[in-house]
Amino acid sequence: MSSNILKLYEKVRDDLKFLTASDVRTKIIIVLNGGSKNLSDLKEETNLNSSTILHGMSQLEEKNLILKQSGGYSLSQTGKIVALNLINLIKASTSLGELEKILLMHEIEVIPNYLLENIGSLNNAVVVESTPTDVMKPHTVHAELVSRSKEVKYISSVLLPQKIESFDELLEKGSLQLMLTEDVLEKWIEIKGRETLKKELLEKDFKLWKIENAKMSFTVADNFFALGLFSTDGMYDLNKYLISEDEEAIKWGNRLFDHYLKQAEEVKL
Template sequence: MNTETIIKFYESIKDDLKFHSISSVRVKIMISLNEEPMKTKDLRKLIGIQSSTIIHGIKELEKQNLVSRRGDYYYLSETGKIMALKLIDIIRTLITLKNFEKLWLNHEIDSIPNYLLNDIGYLSNLELVESEKIDIFRPHGAYMQVILRSKKIKGVSPIFYPDYVNNFKNMIENGISVELILTSTILRKTIGSIDPNDLAYLTKVLSEETLKIWEIEEEVKVAFTITDKFTVLGLFFLNGSYDSTKLLIGDHDDAIIWSNRLFEYYRGKANKFIL
């Protein structure tokens, strides 16, 4: 859909946008009713607003056919349900942008496809781990804690750390499944850093698919890892250098789902590597 069409759409629904954005009471009512039908007293207890204000807000929502009443209970209509879900998505998106502003500003986001940027609110429950003056390697340490406690690891890496090879070897020997998508540059550097005596071992684990590696030729400006319990995400500065001072880390299901979708996006662009 082109920009001209979107602007025309906006002109036709701008009053509806004002209706939903101008009243925090109406927004809170719709979000609350998204969980289940409620009585006025239930809404009062949940959102902490007096009954007369809630009733006024409900009447306004009823006029827009977003809420209906059955007995003592208020329900979202079919369109109200859809609108409530979009309001929740907008709130989660804004929280993700606000809480992690240091990560987004002046960082490369073009390596994240638009359909996943559209769902960026899935990351709202993560934590931003940053370097500190007395602990500049804090993000890397947090990352290592995550992967060393995992049973399954998938990741996309356009960056290289010398200790990764030994760490992943130890994990594979301990029965941990590892799947990696590496850029061509990082793959060559990784293979070159392996002791010749270990190349036979690498060939073995690749043939057994204990370790799976895909090579991607295009330039990638996002680094992330998904485990059975956690997801970790890092970005590049706009100047092309990787920002090792900040990582998004967390164990929320939505964030793991989002990261797995990003992994599948890149796996679809990569080729299976066989030594």
């Protein structure tokens, strides 16, 4: 696999350098991704002078990445694809500074590769950490967000009792989808009571699944996304939650939930 990618790199390395080695070309591509612009628009949005922009435009035209039409400039079809990938790379690079707090030394294999490739969707996420004076801070923040939610989807391979109370309150006004590993499910039933859970499944907007392998505590709701991971030593990290209220992060979270839903078995008590 790596040898094939290296061969591909040899073919496109000059194109990659062309796209990333010039601030001018990069800024023009990003601005034009927002729609057709004239020279005045480009000057205002890039803070570059006319001659610099026109030189960059000429280079991009030679690569068939932009089109000149009736005094305006726009991306070609190829240019649009390049712009989307370039923007995604920028977002991913921006995200990694904050995400490193939770991704480094944690088990990220639970996130499928196609979602790791789109990690830029989490560029506005923050890591909420425990402090010496507030060790429960990540879970308090999570509970507060759940209290404002109307719809929650939750995956977990760890039992966090405080979640049970939060979700009980949610079910009085909203919908809940739980996906739990077998041992966590058994403990959840023990705490809640089988008959109580059965009644909620029948009477509330509530669905319950069993999943074999999902080493995380993960929530995606209508108003936020949250992710807790296991450390590489095999222990769940209670002290960190990656949280975002950004719409793009919520969409990313729904894709992660759907990924595991395909592997889950619905529970009928």
